[in-house]
Amino acid sequence: MENDGLPAGARERAMAAIGIGVAMAVLDGSIANVALPAMARGLAVSPAASVWVVNAFQLAVVVGLLPCAALGDIIGFRRVFVAGLVVFTASSGACALAPSFGFLIGARAIQGLGCAGMTSINTALLRFVFPSRHLGRAVGFNAAVVSVSAAAGPSVAAAILAVAPWPMLFAVNVPLGVVALTMAGALPYTPLSHQRLDLPSVVMNASTMLLLIFVLDQFGSATPVLETGAAALVLLTVGLVFVRRQQRLAPPLLPVDLLARPVFALSVVTAICSFSAQTLAYLALPFVFEAQGASQVATGLLLTPWPLANAVVAPIAGRLADRVAPGGLGGAGMLVMATGLVLVRFLPPGGAPLEIAFCMVLMGAGFGFFQAPNGRLLLASAPPGRTGAGSGMLATARLTGQTVGAALAAVVFRLAAADGVVAGGHAALTLAAGFAVVAAVFSLLRIGRTVPQPHPQTQPQPQPQRATRTGPRADSPAD
Secondary structure (H helix, E strand, O other): OOOOOOOHHHHHHHHHHHHHHHHHHHHHOOHHHHHHHHHHHHHOOOHHHHOHHHHHHHHHHHHHHHHHHHHHHHHOHHHHHHHHHHHHHHHHHHHHOOOOHHHHHHHHHHHHHHHHHHHOOHHHHHHHHOOHHHHHHHHHHHHHHHHHHHHHHHHHHHHHHHHOOOOHHHHOHHHHHHHHHHHHHHOOOOOOOOOOOOHHHHHHHHHHHHHHHHHHHHHOOOOOHHHHHHHHHHHHHHHHHHHHHHOOOOOOOOOHHHHOOHHHHHHHHHHHHHHHHHHHHHHHHHHHHHHOOOOHHHHHHHHOHHHHHHHHHHHHHHHHHOOOOHHHHHHHHHHHHHHHHHHHHOOOOOOOHHHHHHHHHHHHHHHHHHHHHHHHHHHHOOOHHHHHHHHHHHHHHHHHHHHHHHHHHHHHHHHOHHHOHHHHHHHHHHHHHHHHHHHHHHHHOOOOOOOOOOOHHHOOOOOHHHOOOOHHHOOOOOO
16 A cells, blocks of 8 residues: 655654754764864864864764664664664764864764764655655655755854854754754654664675775775785675675665666666766866866855755656656756766866856756656665665665765876866866766666566565554554
8 A cells, every 4th residue: 555654744843853864964974074174273183183083974874874774674764763863963962072082083983873874764764754656755855955955064164163163063963953853753653674683794784885985095095006906805805795695685784685676776876876976076176166266265156056956956856756757857867967067077267157157057957857866766666665775775875976986086186197187177077977977878777667566575574563553653662
């Protein structure tokens, strides 16, 4: 039977809780960057050491995404989201009160785990907050929140630092987290999987993801080829062992069973390619603009139309995806984004701000037309009992694409160092356009493909005392 979602009043409160939680998670992924110099001075550490304020958070998110998504299927998405929100809020307070650099790094790692708890299953929760026929609208709302938060991150950080010391960057999360927790009572209860979390898989997942990030980072540095190759060989070995174990589990932590579904696999690959393109462009454009004479403030203003266009278009695309083939919408969006990337690549030095803004709008609108339909199709292609796995894989694909894009940007700039910063930026934009075209091709390949219905034997069995309590309150406490 089709999921009818929550009634109107509860739906708004649930969306407020999800929106605030996701906004805090996205903001904290970026606002700390702005304050790194102030943190280094205040805690008496080197600039190189201060980077771990960002790295500790990001690494914890990477390690936690798939395990938290699996826990969502096992104990319920509501519990995982609320636990993540509590951990994130409490650790934000700990960051603000950190007496030493080591304490701050530990608190940031815990904060990253809280972020993973919220972002790994937030899209899965949407499947139960909104009726099934409005899933695209819900994913579009989520994409808009992410875009606005990403756009506002540097500005919010600058505004706070203008009137308060850096600990306030973390302290502001505490009242926001409390507000979100008061709204979280409206979050839906979801069906449970009668499974266990495979701890060896959790360890292998962490090892594989950390090795992947390390190897990609080495490709972007001047590390000798032999050392990089050895690290890649270790990654390949660990990754193969991890995948082979997943093939024997039901359900697996890494959803290899879902990746066997063409629509799901194409959606994951499309997401990785699109976020690689986005990150390449995000990193290249500031260097190009500033090398051509723009100030830091002007560069920020020139980049702003991209996330704003994304925020406007994503909800519209989400609504359209409920009625129009999402694969076609996503493919068209990626082609529009590629067009914007090519146009901004060939703009003459010191191009008119309106011309640059037009290119930014094309890229932002194109990505918006891709992001929400792709998320909708990926979630819809996962059976109800594996919604958490689908949501976790969507978040993992996003993070993987961003990591690949950042590593490739470093490689391109290093290879083009002799030709200058602008040449490196142009090469990165060309590569980004290529990724966008590849993403468009994979997205269009989904047109006409049916979303398979789950086989009855693959569905999670109800827990013995809750067999009649599926639906809205399946993970509620036993009476």
